Amino acid sequence: DAKTTQPNSMESNEEEPVHLPCNHSTISGTDYIHWYRQLPSQGPEYVIHGLTSNVNNRMASLAIAEDRKSSTLILHRATLRDAAVYYCILRDPYKLSFGAGTTVTVRA
Amino acid sequence: DAGVIQSPRHEVTEMGQEVTLRCKPISGHNSLFWYRQTMMRGLELLIYFNNNVPIDDSGMPEDRFSAKMPNASFSTLKIQPSEPRDSAVYFCASSSGLGHGTKPQHFGDGTRLSIL
Numbered sequence: 001d002a003k004t005t006q007p008n009s010m011e012s013n014e015e016e017p018v019h020l021p022c023n024h025s026t027i028s029g030t031d032y033i034h035w036y037r038q039l040p041s042q043g044p045e046y047v048i049h050g051l052t053s054n055v056n057n058r059m060a061s062l063a064i065a066e067d068r069k070s071s072t073l074i075l076h077r078a079t080l081r082d083a084a085v086y087y088c089i090l091r092d093p094y095k096l097s098f099g100a101g102t103t104v105t106v107r108a
Numbered sequence: 109d110a111g112v113i114q115s116p117r118h119e120v121t122e123m124g125q126e127v128t129l130r131c132k133p134i135s136g137h138n139s140l141f142w143y144r145q146t147m148m149r150g151l152e153l154l155i156y157f158n159n160n161v162p163i164d165d166s167g168m169p170e171d172r173f174s175a176k177m178p179n180a181s182f183s184t185l186k187i188q189p190s191e192p193r194d195s196a197v198y199f200c201a202s203s204s205g206l207g208h209g210t211k212p213q214h215f216g217d218g219t220r221l222s223i224l
Contacts, residue, residue, distance in 0.1 A: 041217075043199045044151070044199070044215050095153055095164075099150070100150060
């Protein structure tokens, strides 16, 4: 299985952008890049996914490097509700393989 | 819209007892997944079903664990007999299809299981 590498933790101030990096140097041409987050005491929540092009939705933006070996999840204005563990996952057709993720702390 | 519903939310039982966890997927979803989360191992996929048929149960830890999906709106994960090392949060997730790697999975709030 292709693996991802993420920083263990990141801190941000409220209402500032957060850029979460993810390295996936062994990504194959058909691997989709998915991001999920898990708020305290809740199940994981889908955030966004992409293949080659940058993607935007109401929650976040996903910037994918041209060689696809890395990507960045962008939270445009962090709120206290965005404090969570963020997982970058290379999705095979069936499975989500969760790593340790990045714990995001948002300071008021 | 109702999300994935799991019951019970919390379960505390003694070692050796049978434990049954329940899941109701989102209506119209035809894929269902059971995960387990522990501090040591993180989130692990145990088994997944497509159209009520188990597709891959390679993540099920041992024969004490079994899962069924008798119809499209209900699944159970059973542990018999339970052991303290089974203590974890168990999540159920559903999605509208397998394949293509594009369909997001929707997770329930989990069952926190404690085996004494």
